[in-house]
Amino acid sequence: MEISWVRVYQAANSLEAHSLKGMLESEQIEVTLSGESLSAGAGELPMDVVQVCLWVPETQVTRARARLKAYEAAGEVEWQCPDCREWNSGRFEICWQCGGEKP
């Protein structure tokens, strides 16, 4: 079956796009980026005006959107507790569930 890709997020810059890509891939969500060729081709553009979009397969859109929503709410990338595997907001320095320290 052919995969249809859905755009789920427009990142502010390439750095954000790559950190989000890593976050989603760690959850076994496939991610592809578009828009990066702009930075390579244009050269003159400052990094922050180059917008990179994240695309995921249609079947993984719901999961991806849920993760991205949590990311936006936290204001930064979440972290997973090494002890209990719980996901925590980037604003927390300790795991809300078991009190374990942020790695």
Ligand SMILES: [Zn+2]
């Ligand atoms: Zn924990």
